[in-house]
Amino acid sequence: MPYLILVILWVLFYATHTWLASLNIKRKIKGWMGSRYIWYRLLYTVFSTVFIFGILLFSSSYSQIHILTTTSFTTYLGYVLASFGTIIIVRSFKSFSKRKFVGLEPHDDLEKSEDFITTGLHAYVRHPIYSGTVLIFLGFFFYDPTLSSAVHVGMLFLYLPIGIHYEEKKLIEIYGEKYIQYKKKVASLIPTKRK
Numbered sequence: 001m002p003y004l005i006l007v008i009l010w011v012l013f014y015a016t017h018t019w020l021a022s023l024n025i026k027r028k029i030k031g032w033m034g035s036r037y038i039w040y041r042l043l044y045t046v047f048s049t050v051f052i053f054g055i056l057l058f059s060s061s062y063s064q065i066h067i068l069t070t071t072s073f074t075t076y077l078g079y080v081l082a083s084f085g086t087i088i089i090v091r092s093f094k095s096f097s098k099r100k101f102v103g104l105e106p107h108d109d110l111e112k113s114e115d116f117i118t119t120g121l122h123a124y125v126r127h128p129i130y131s132g133t134v135l136i137f138l139g140f141f142f143y144d145p146t147l148s149s150a151v152h153v154g155m156l157f158l159y160l161p162i163g164i165h166y167e168e169k170k171l172i173e174i175y176g177e178k179y180i181q182y183k184k185k186v187a188s189l190i191p192t193k194r195k
Contacts, residue, residue: 002062003151009055010155016051018166020044023110023173030110037110042103059148068145075143082139088121088132095120116175118182124191126182127167130160131189164188 019025021044030037068074095117099105121128137156141149171179 002058003147006055006059006148006151007155009058010151010159013048013051013055014155014159014163017048018163020047021170022166023170026110030108038106038108039103041100041107041109045102059152064144064146064148066146067150068142070145074145078139078141078143080139081135081142085132085135085137085139088128088135092121092128092132095122113174116178116182118186122186124186126186126188127164130164134160134189160189 026040029040033040093101096114097105100107100114125131134156137153141153168179168183172183175182
């Protein structure tokens with residue numbers, strides 16, 4: 001039963017994450033918030049962070065079923081994958097404002113779009129933050145190979161094609177032909193060719 005609840009929580013998280021990031025919903029929320037919309041990104045970040053920590057807290061509240069034997073190799077592999085994932089996420093933030101991304105610098109993203117970034121890690125993959133997140137989740141699984149960890153990874157893999165589809169639909173609406181051409185040249189999550 002707790003694993004079913006865990007799946008439901010991830011479905012709710014990913015659904016709200018995608019829904020709250022869509023341009024149509026943002027426009028409706030802006031109509032409701034008015035000039036306070038500049039704080040929407042911060043509210044979105046706080047909501048997402050609390051939701052994720054709530055899911056992780058819930059998944060640690062019941063007895064775990066180990067599905068792999070933990071060895072020094074799996075532990076080391078977990079550390080390596082999670083470290084690379086963290087490095088990728090940190091490096092991908094070098095291309096844009098971290099303060100704007102989390103909402104600490106209030107702004108209206110419906111009025112002024114972020115710069116279209118194709119440099120740094122974005123020259124190799126279109127979604128480096130997702131790539132880093134995959135490595136972190138895989139790292140956590142190998143570090144603690146439980147059924148809960150497998151659910152975390154599995155739900156992420158199920159969500160990514162959907163999340164990327166809606167994210168790119170939004171990016172095409174914002175950047176148009178530039179993004180379509182970029183999408184043709186650069187892989188989504190795993191680099192397939194050199195810069």
